[in-house]
Amino acid sequence: MEISADRDGNTFYLNMGPQHPSTHGVLRVILKMNGEYIQEAECVLGYIHRMHEKIGESMFFSQFYAYMSRMDYLSAMAYNHGYTGLIEKMAGIEPPLRAEYIRVITVELNRISSHLVWLGAYLLDLGAFTPIMYAFDDREMILDLLESITGSRLTYSYFRFGGVCKDIDEDFIRGTRAFIKKMRSRLKMYDTLVTKNVIFIGRVKDIGIISQDMARRYGATGPVLRGSGIEYDIRKNEPYSVYPEFDFDIPTGSTGDARDRYLVRVAEIEQSLRIIEQALDRLPDGPYRTEIPPFIELEPGDCYFPVESARGEFGIYLVSNGEKRPYRMKLRTPSFSNLSLFNELTKGYMIADAVSILGSLDLVIPEIDR
Amino acid sequence: MRFINEVISGSYSLIAGLGITIKAFFSPIATVQYPREVIDITPSYRGHIEFVHDLVTGKPKCISCGTCAMACPSNCITVEGEPLEIKREPFHATGWPPAISIPSEKKKAPGYVERLERPLILFELDFAKCSLCGLCIEVCPENAIQFSKVYNLAGYCRQDSRIDLKNRFEEIS
Ligand code: SF4
Ligand code: SF4
Numbered sequence: 170m171e172i173s174a175d176r177d178g179n180t181f182y183l184n185m186g187p188q189h190p191s192t193h194g195v196l197r198v199i200l201k202m203n204g205e206y207i208q209e210a211e212c213v214l215g216y217i218h219r220m221h222e223k224i225g226e227s228m229f230f231s232q233f234y235a236y237m238s239r240m241d242y243l244s245a246m247a248y249n250h251g252y253t254g255l256i257e258k259m260a261g262i263e264p265p266l267r268a269e270y271i272r273v274i275t276v277e278l279n280r281i282s283s284h285l286v287w288l289g290a291y292l293l294d295l296g297a298f299t300p301i302m303y304a305f306d307d308r309e310m311i312l313d314l315l316e317s318i319t320g321s322r323l324t325y326s327y328f329r330f331g332g333v334c335k336d337i338d339e340d341f342i343r344g345t346r347a348f349i350k351k352m353r354s355r356l357k358m359y360d361t362l363v364t365k366n367v368i369f370i371g372r373v374k375d376i377g378i379i380s381q382d383m384a385r386r387y388g389a390t391g392p393v394l395r396g397s398g399i400e401y402d403i404r405k406n407e408p409y410s411v412y413p414e415f416d417f418d419i420p421t422g423s424t425g426d427a428r429d430r431y432l433v434r435v436a437e438i439e440q441s442l443r444i445i446e447q448a449l450d451r452l453p454d455g456p457y458r459t460e461i462p463p464f465i466e467l468e469p470g471d472c473y474f475p476v477e478s479a480r481g482e483f484g485i486y487l488v489s490n491g492e493k494r495p496y497r498m499k500l501r502t503p504s505f506s507n508l509s510l511f512n513e514l515t516k517g518y519m520i521a522d523a524v525s526i527l528g529s530l531d532l533v534i535p536e537i538d539r
Numbered sequence: 540m541r542f543i544n545e546v547i548s549g550s551y552s553l554i555a556g557l558g559i560t561i562k563a564f565f566s567p568i569a570t571v572q573y574p575r576e577v578i579d580i581t582p583s584y585r586g587h588i589e590f591v592h593d594l595v596t597g598k599p600k601c602i603s604c605g606t607c608a609m610a611c612p613s614n615c616i617t618v619e620g621e622p623l624e625i626k627r628e629p630f631h632a633t634g635w636p637p638a639i640s641i642p643s644e645k646k647k648a649p650g651y652v653e654r655l656e657r658p659l660i661l662f663e664l665d666f667a668k669c670s671l672c673g674l675c676i677e678v679c680p681e682n683a684i685q686f687s688k689v690y691n692l693a694g695y696c697r698q699d700s701r702i703d704l705k706n707r708f709e710e711i712s
Contacts, residue, residue: 232612235672299560306569313581320585320686326672334673335583362559366552367545463610463678 179203183520187216191294191524194534198511198527200520207523210515212508218538225498229464230256231330238324240502241536243286246272246279246315247478249328254409255474255485256330259467267455268332269411274345274448275315275327277441281352282311283479284434291431291528292363295372300363307355310348317341330465332458342449349442356439364435373427377514377526380425387513388506391481392433393530397425403477414451415444427529434531466493480504480531502536585671586687587664590708599708600683603659607675607684615668616675620657659705666692667700 186197195216201209221240225233237252238245250272257264264272285308289301312322318337319327327333363369379389384397394401402419404412420436422429467489475484481503488497507530515523571578590599603620676684684704694700 228612229610231674232610234674235612235670239670299556303563309569317581317583320581320583320673321671324670326670334677358559361555366556367549368552463674 180208185523187213191527192534193290193528193532196508196532196534196537198523200515200523202520205519207515207518207520210512210523212511214538216538217535219535221539222498222500225500226495229493230467230495231463231465234326234328235324238326239535240500240539241478241480241483241504241533242323243283243533244276244279244479245323245325246276246327247476248483249325250276250410251474251476251478251483251485253328253330254476255472255487256465256467258474259470259472259487259489260330260461260465262331262459262461264332265456265459266411266453267336268457270448270452271333271337271457272328273411273415274337274445274452275318275325275333277445277448278311278315278345278348279325280479281438281441282308282315284438285311287434287479287531288359288363291531292369294524294528295369297363297366297369300359303355303358303362307352310344310351314341314344314348317344329458331461332456334458336457342452345445345449349446352438352442356435359435364432370428372525373431373529375424376427376518376522377529378424378426379510379514383510383513384425387510389481389510390503390506391477391479391531392430392437393481393507393510395419396422396430396433398423403475403482407475409474409476411448412444415447417443427525430529430531464493466491467495475501478503480533480536481507500539502539504530504532504534505537508532508537580688580690584686584688584690585673586689587666587669587671587692587702588675588684588704589687590662590704591683591685592708592712597712599659599662599705600681601659601662602681602683603657603662604680606678606680610674610678611669612672612674613668613670615665617661617663617665618659619661620659622657662704664702664704665700666702667697 180201180203183200183202184197185200186192187195192198197213197216199211199213200207201211219239221236224236233252234249237248241248253264256262285304289304292300315325316322318335318341319325320335321327327335379393379397381397381399384394384399389397390401398421400419400421403409404417405419417440420433420440422433469489469491471486471488473484473486475482477483482501483503484501486497486499486501487495490496511527511530514526518526590601593600601618603618605618605620608614608616608618671686673686676686692700
């Protein structure tokens with residue numbers, strides 16, 4: 170952090186980031202402070218801008234798989250799903266049912282692992298060191314499972330147009346069932362260790378209250394929106410893939426403070442476990458991939474396809490002019506909208522609370538800058 | 540009264556948290572001592588690409604067609620082959636030499652196949668740019684490449700990440 174004072178001596182500027190542990194990446198926030206209290210918080214973006222949209226426009230459709238997972242490295246599967254879903258919708262490719270089930274299973278596993286990283290890192294921001302060890306221990310199980318089918322541990326490029334690149338086997342199914350059982354018992358442990366902890370409650374209760382109106386105004390999505398009590402989840406509101414076949418709830422908060430966002434995410438872990446369980450029970454036999462040519466062409470037209478990533482609505486808008494490459498690609502990432510709340514949210518709070526608020530928004534910086 | 544309540548609830552959550560730590564203290568160790576202990580990597584692990592060992596000829600299957608270089612999103616493959624030439628080879632029942640045979644009816648001798656061949660000169664992978672997406676492997680018409688199981692990939696300079704797959708194949712075999 171770097172400090173510079175204003176002329177009048179009362180207000181001063183505090184530079185948080187771009188290398189600061191609580192900004193989780195290269196986000197820079199210029200805080201205008203009055204003593205310990207924040208008057209203005211200006212986020213400076215662009216430190217990790219890589220022009221993903223432009224890269225997408227210069228490539229064959231199938232070459233862009235790998236770039237998807239580099240945006241949100243914590244829930245890469247959902248991004249894979251968004252891209253393959255979009256192209257399949259535009260090209261009229263129907264993936265086999267088994268592939269859709271495998272996609273749902275892996276996306277939900279990835280969502281749990283993303284929430285676990287967030288849980289550990291958030292509590293680390295708040296000064297609790299132990300939970301991250303437990304969270305990473307649980308996440309390790311997911312990573313091992315996903316590695317056994319995808320071959321990578323973080324930036325998966327597992328989905329293909331018309332299916333997935335490798336079938337799941339009995340070991341994976343057995344391992345996932347064991348994980349569901351373990352995770353349920355661990356959720357009880359997190360409840361005792363974190364949710365009921367008085368210090369934690371003191372740090373998050375009534376901090377960073379997002380009203381429903383404010384969440385709507387900024388276009389917040391995901392757990393940030395649901396924490397304010399708005400039941401909006403792409404998986405339910407605009408169903409894609411085979412999500413309508415599963416029975417799950419959308420957890421929502423009531424006041425919209427940091428604690429509600431925490432509770433929503435923890436409840437989402439349980440809901441994801443439910444979805445995975447149902448998908449494993451009903452997993453159909455059959456092919457996991459339809460063979461399509463590697464370099465496809467799309468009809469001229471445009472399409473928007475949103476999916477629910479761990480952080481909210483991720484959507485791709487693609488315009489095709491009938492060539493092998495897209496004419497225009499626009500990526501809508503959830504953290505960008507969620508971060509835009511930050512200025513209004515932190516006004517009048519102390520700097521320690523700003524860290525708590527920033528953590529509760531669950532930001533992934535490469536996805537904001539993309 | 541409020542103060543006493545706070546003290547009681549505070550001490551309870553402290554003790555509950557400590558209880559979990561003590562339980563974890565006696566549970567099995569979750570980590571391994573890495574350089575001394577190595578865990579098995581999964582069969583689907585993605586290391587950098589390498590040539591598939593052809594069991595019949597003992598040579599790489601690559602026909603230097605360059606499809607992989609074209610499919611690679613990061614342009615990290617360089618393939619160079621000698622000029623096209625027509626080869627006449629005895630036909631193995633096992634399927635080698637592979638598919639690209641040219642139909643020239645009059646020269647056909649029984650037991651021989653003729654095929655278009657481009658002997659490989661150079662196959663270089665710039666691993667620093669590779670995103671391990673696996674597209675090169677999927678598009679290869681000969682199934683000539685696969686993911687290796689190499690994970691110690693640190694190097695001292697950028698040149699260290701340039702891997703000549705042909706040399707590497709010869710060194711290994
Ligand atoms: S590895 Fe396969 S795709 Fe690449 S040049 Fe050789 S034969 Fe062609
Ligand atoms: S794995 Fe992907 S990035 Fe790496 S060489 Fe093959 S096609 Fe290129």
